[in-house]
Amino acid sequence: MTVYQVIRETGGEFGGRRVFNGAPVGAVLSGVSERAFGGAASGEFCRADSLLFFVWDGGIAVAVVGVHVRTNINVVARANVYSANEIVRIFYEVVSDVGLNVTELAEIQPTIEKGLRAWLAMRKLEAAYLEVFDPMTQVVRCRTDLNIVYTSETNERHRTDINRVKTATSSLGRYPGCKYRVVVSLADGAPDVEGWDTTTLGSVDHLAQRDVGDVIDTAAVRSRMFTWS
Secondary structure, eight states: OEEEEEOOTTOEEETTEEEOSOOOOOOOOOSOOGGGGTTOOTTEEEEETTEEEEEETTEEEEEEESOOOHHHHHHHHHHHHHHHHHHHHHHHHHHHHTTOOSHHHHHHHHHHHHHHHHHHHTTOEEEEEEEEEOTTTOOEEEEEEEEEEEOOOSSOOEEEOHHHHHHHHTTSOOOTTOEEEEEEEEOTTOOOOTTEEEOOOOOOTTSOEEEEEEEEEESSEEEEEEEEO
């Protein structure tokens, strides 16, 4: 498992280690003509020989072998985009409810979504975290976990239990003066995505965990939420 965090173009610091933007973009695909992707829109799959590629705003994110039913592919693609969007939406709820400024989250939202969509498409995203910490001590004050489960169902749906989310986030407490960051854990083999860098999660051993339950439900991706405070 690899743990990544979003980093700013000007660089940032966490755990005493300086991190910078410019990580190499992974999922480099060789031997495929560029014309295979001509006209492909962001969020769509297109075929090149026996491979199927997912196209996103930053380029080609993933290759899938042996998929033949376009309808099922579209269901998965829509589920991935929806899930990425809803993860960010939930993080907005967290940041707002703990009394912090959402401006920083808005500034890095494109980078967050780019990474989430790529890793969801590859089924490499294991969990996404919103970590609130004291910038002086770097002690984690609260954390929200969104654990990812991949499914293969034909019943297309896009549901988020936002009332359950709001109930959970409203009980996290208020943390004026704290900072927050978005962190993900990835399965082995996940590509690098520009704007993200490796990191480690802060300890939550001193916090109490709460199982909020399932909050995102689609035909291809489900997410269960946990909070620490």
